[in-house]
Amino acid sequence: KINGPRLWDALMAMAEIGATPKGGVKRLTLTEVDKAGRQRFTQWCEELGLTMRVDAMGNMFARREGRDPQRLPVLLGSHLDSQPTGGKFDGALGVIAGLEVMRSLHDLNITTEAPIELVNWTDEEGSRFGHSLMGSGVWAGIFGLEEAYGFTDLDGVNVSQALDSIGYKGPHPAAPFPADAYFELHIEQGPILEQEGKPIGIVTGAQAQVWYDAVITGQDAHAGTTPPSARRDALVAAARVIALVDEMMRARGEAGRGTVGQLQVLPNSRNVVPGEVRFSVEFRHPDDAELARLMAEFPQAAEAAVAGSGCRLEVTKLFDMPAQPFDPACVDLVRQAAARLGYPAREITSGAAHDAVYVARRVPTAMIFTPCKDGLSHNEAESILPEEAEAGCQVLFEAVVARANR
Amino acid sequence: KINGPRLWDALMAMAEIGATPKGGVKRLTLTEVDKAGRQRFTQWCEELGLTMRVDAMGNMFARREGRDPQRLPVLLGSHLDSQPTGGKFDGALGVIAGLEVMRSLHDLNITTEAPIELVNWTDEEGSRFGHSLMGSGVWAGIFGLEEAYGFTDLDGVNVSQALDSIGYKGPHPAAPFPADAYFELHIEQGPILEQEGKPIGIVTGAQAQVWYDAVITGQDAHAGTTPPSARRDALVAAARVIALVDEMMRARGEAGRGTVGQLQVLPNSRNVVPGEVRFSVEFRHPDDAELARLMAEFPQAAEAAVAGSGCRLEVTKLFDMPAQPFDPACVDLVRQAAARLGYPAREITSGAAHDAVYVARRVPTAMIFTPCKDGLSHNEAESILPEEAEAGCQVLFEAVVARANR
Numbered sequence: 059k060i061n062g063p064r065l066w067d068a069l070m071a072m073a074e075i076g077a078t079p080k081g082g083v084k085r086l087t088l089t090e091v092d093k094a095g096r097q098r099f100t101q102w103c104e105e106l107g108l109t110m111r112v113d114a115m116g117n118m119f120a121r122r123e124g125r126d127p128q129r130l131p132v133l134l135g136s137h138l139d140s141q142p143t144g145g146k147f148d149g150a151l152g153v154i155a156g157l158e159v160m161r162s163l164h165d166l167n168i169t170t171e172a173p174i175e176l177v178n179w180t181d182e183e184g185s186r187f188g189h190s191l192m193g194s195g196v197w198a199g200i201f202g203l204e205e206a207y208g209f210t211d212l213d214g215v216n217v218s219q220a221l222d223s224i225g226y227k228g229p230h231p232a233a234p235f236p237a238d239a240y241f242e243l244h245i246e247q248g249p250i251l252e253q254e255g256k257p258i259g260i261v262t263g264a265q266a267q268v269w270y271d272a273v274i275t276g277q278d279a280h281a282g283t284t285p286p287s288a289r290r291d292a293l294v295a296a297a298r299v300i301a302l303v304d305e306m307m308r309a310r311g312e313a314g315r316g317t318v319g320q321l322q323v324l325p326n327s328r329n330v331v332p333g334e335v336r337f338s339v340e341f342r343h344p345d346d347a348e349l350a351r352l353m354a355e356f357p358q359a360a361e362a363a364v365a366g367s368g369c370r371l372e373v374t375k376l377f378d379m380p381a382q383p384f385d386p387a388c389v390d391l392v393r394q395a396a397a398r399l400g401y402p403a404r405e406i407t408s409g410a411a412h413d414a415v416y417v418a419r420r421v422p423t424a425m426i427f428t429p430c431k432d433g434l435s436h437n438e439a440e441s442i443l444p445e446e447a448e449a450g451c452q453v454l455f456e457a458v459v460a461r462a463n464r
Numbered sequence: 465k466i467n468g469p470r471l472w473d474a475l476m477a478m479a480e481i482g483a484t485p486k487g488g489v490k491r492l493t494l495t496e497v498d499k500a501g502r503q504r505f506t507q508w509c510e511e512l513g514l515t516m517r518v519d520a521m522g523n524m525f526a527r528r529e530g531r532d533p534q535r536l537p538v539l540l541g542s543h544l545d546s547q548p549t550g551g552k553f554d555g556a557l558g559v560i561a562g563l564e565v566m567r568s569l570h571d572l573n574i575t576t577e578a579p580i581e582l583v584n585w586t587d588e589e590g591s592r593f594g595h596s597l598m599g600s601g602v603w604a605g606i607f608g609l610e611e612a613y614g615f616t617d618l619d620g621v622n623v624s625q626a627l628d629s630i631g632y633k634g635p636h637p638a639a640p641f642p643a644d645a646y647f648e649l650h651i652e653q654g655p656i657l658e659q660e661g662k663p664i665g666i667v668t669g670a671q672a673q674v675w676y677d678a679v680i681t682g683q684d685a686h687a688g689t690t691p692p693s694a695r696r697d698a699l700v701a702a703a704r705v706i707a708l709v710d711e712m713m714r715a716r717g718e719a720g721r722g723t724v725g726q727l728q729v730l731p732n733s734r735n736v737v738p739g740e741v742r743f744s745v746e747f748r749h750p751d752d753a754e755l756a757r758l759m760a761e762f763p764q765a766a767e768a769a770v771a772g773s774g775c776r777l778e779v780t781k782l783f784d785m786p787a788q789p790f791d792p793a794c795v796d797l798v799r800q801a802a803a804r805l806g807y808p809a810r811e812i813t814s815g816a817a818h819d820a821v822y823v824a825r826r827v828p829t830a831m832i833f834t835p836c837k838d839g840l841s842h843n844e845a846e847s848i849l850p851e852e853a854e855a856g857c858q859v860l861f862e863a864v865v866a867r868a869n870r
């Protein structure tokens with residue numbers, strides 16, 4: 059029912075905005091490139107006669123009216139921001155497939171019972187301001203608006219300034235409004251569907267995770283004159299914590315996740331013993347109890363790891379989120395849609411967080427996964443096939459329309 | 465004989481150029497700030513009637529004529545560039561004390577037999593372009609001019625472009641000209657003179673060192689979806705090499721030096737398993753044979769350290785320099801000057817490299833050290849006392865004049 063080639067064309071058109079030489083995308087949240095993506099999205103929505111609202115976090119809602127003015131809207135969407143060296147599909151697939159759902163409804167002259175709203179959430183990736191799912195998090199009341207406005211990037215620019223600079227601090231409150239359901243299509247970003255040859259993942263929930271900031275303070279000193287006994291080398295101390303995070307992950311077997319993804323050395327000069335290192339730490343696990351153990355263990359184990367280095371360690375928890383199960387009725391609509399369309403499908407837990415995780419605390423929610431090549435994501439080589447995008451979009455269409463017409 | 469308060473005032477005036485909030489200096493080589501320092505230096509030299517030459521590497525030579533036109537010049541000087549978070553005295557002391565020598569000769573109406581030339585060498589620190597003693601190195605023929613022009617900083621700007629951008633690619637050849645001697649005053653940058661209460665260090669030579677660039681390549685991957693077995697985490701691998709460098713240093717006892725000072729993570733995003741890490745490695749030792757063992761050991765040991773990480777390691781040697789003894793006759797002039805002036809002094813080997821190390825390959829050379837607080841350098845808190853600067857400058861004056869009049 060949906061138009062596969064049109065969907066693919068729109069995906070490729072969006073991928074031009076922030077395209078990188080290696081075939082990926084750099085569309086960091088609240089930058090000029092993000093603004094360009096938002097403007098193209100707005101134009102496409104307005105061509106369909108949808109009404110665009112922007113809230114105080116820059117979240118964008120494109121509304122298509124239903125027949126029954128009493129009915130709550132069915133939401134669908136994802137995010138248009140990317141990693142610094144991201145792929146074409148992480149996030150964009152969910153938004154552009156949502157657009158294709160709207161276009162198909164338009165082509166087919168379908169008026170659903172409930173209104174439908176297509177959402178582009180602000181800053182899902184979290185790579186710029188240190189909080190993933192930021193826009194959906196404020197919308198769902200996980201962070202306060204003023205708190206989120208104060209999050210800063212590595213250059214000291216805060217979210218409020220960044221929203222103003224691209225003109226996307228909208229007039230609508232960034233707060234949950236009543237909605238009937240939320241559906242999000244996303245690439246799996248892992249290898250399971252591809253390995254099992256299943257075009258559709260019926261996502262039953264997402265795993266738990268915690269993010270930290272760590273700062274190790276030693277002392278800048280001359281690399282040539284400072285003897286081993288007098289060194290307080292913050293990078294040598296940080297190396298022990300990096301090894302610890304990896305060990306703590308591996309101690310949990312294949313289900314464990316532990317990553318230091320961002321790290322900054324000061325003063326970062328070849329012949330200076332580093333006086334300060336700032337870095338991120340995150341852990342994830344499908345089981346809340348295991349994440350709780352990781353959280354109990356990490357600060358103390360990190361303290362023990364740097365002991366004797368002469369350096370001081372400061373660990374700040376940025377946030378943690380428990381494992382989030384999705385709404386059984388919504389999940390069932392996905393399962394039924396895949397079955398009706400004859401797509402092989404399997405239930406799956408998400409290793410990544412998604413806006414759906416926070417939205418699920420307010421609105422009955424489900425997600426659909428499609429495979430990606432070699433399970434690779436957060437990588438410019440991220441790749442999917444047109445028929446995989448089409449299958450995912452078709453399931454999304456069916457689930458959304460079924461819910462809106464129930 | 466020299467004017468201590470005037471020396472101190474000039475040191476403080478130079479320290480204003482690139483002053484940092486924490487009381488240090490950021491006067492990175494070939495930046496606008498470096499240009500401002502060079503211009504102030506030129507103005508001071510011209511006020512004294514000195515003739516300024518600039519060579520193709522931006523090295524600056526301010527000449528005071530002697531009585532005998534047949535005599536080769538006696539050189540003195542150091543560098544005005546600093547570390548990104550450097551101190552007020554590393555380098556500047558030697559240049560500004562040289563200026564004070566010139567001013568005192570002027571006040572005292574002394575004409576020396578030989579001409580005297582005060583030098584400001586370009587890029588001693590090496591923190592921007594990866595090669596310490598760069599200007600003196602080209603002058604001494606250690607690097608070729610075109611080779612040095614091609615060295616790039618982290619933003620991809622090369623030395624040739626940087627020289628042009630501040631207008632300091634001078635008309636004179638960057639090549640050794642015949643000179644009678646070179647004297648350099650510098651802070652010790654280590655704790656020995658302060659601990660022993662000796663205001664003067666008679667520097668007999670400098671230790672050996674080697675600098676490397678290392679690149680570890682793994683694979684960018686999603687931190688939430690990528691299981692331990694599928695990770696190729698370049699930062700986890702780099703942490704092992706950082707630990708190795710520290711271990712190799714400590715295995716040499718208090719004489720060993722091993723430092724990773726600069727490190728860059730790509731893509732440097734919290735929820736991305738790092739796909740690439742680039743970092744510097746350096747080792748130093750007073751004994752050439754021990755440095756040779758470090759150089760033989762490191763590339764293989766680093767390869768072994770990353771084995772099993774799924775990452776590829778590439779190590780490139782940037783340069784190495786053997787231990788450099790200074791000229792006995794010049795060193796003796798320093799010894800005699802300290803004795804004549806009644807300053808307690810001791811012989812000392814330099815842990816840092818200095819322009820004197822490369823100049824010594826072409827011209828009889830000696831250095832004078834003065835103490836610095838807590839041995840701290842390459843740190844904004846670097847600190848010396850006015851009377852320490854004065855004593856060093858007085859010894860410099862005596863040694864230079866003795867040589868120029870011999």
Ligand SMILES: NC(=O)NCCC(=O)O
Nearest residue numbers: 182183190410411688735
């Ligand atoms: N979808 C996705 O990659 N989200 C980023 C948030 C996370 O780190 O899981």
Ligand SMILES: NC(=O)NCCC(=O)O
Nearest residue numbers: 282329588589596816817
């Ligand atoms: N004097 C000084 O700190 N020089 C920097 C070159 C080195 O690394 O030794």
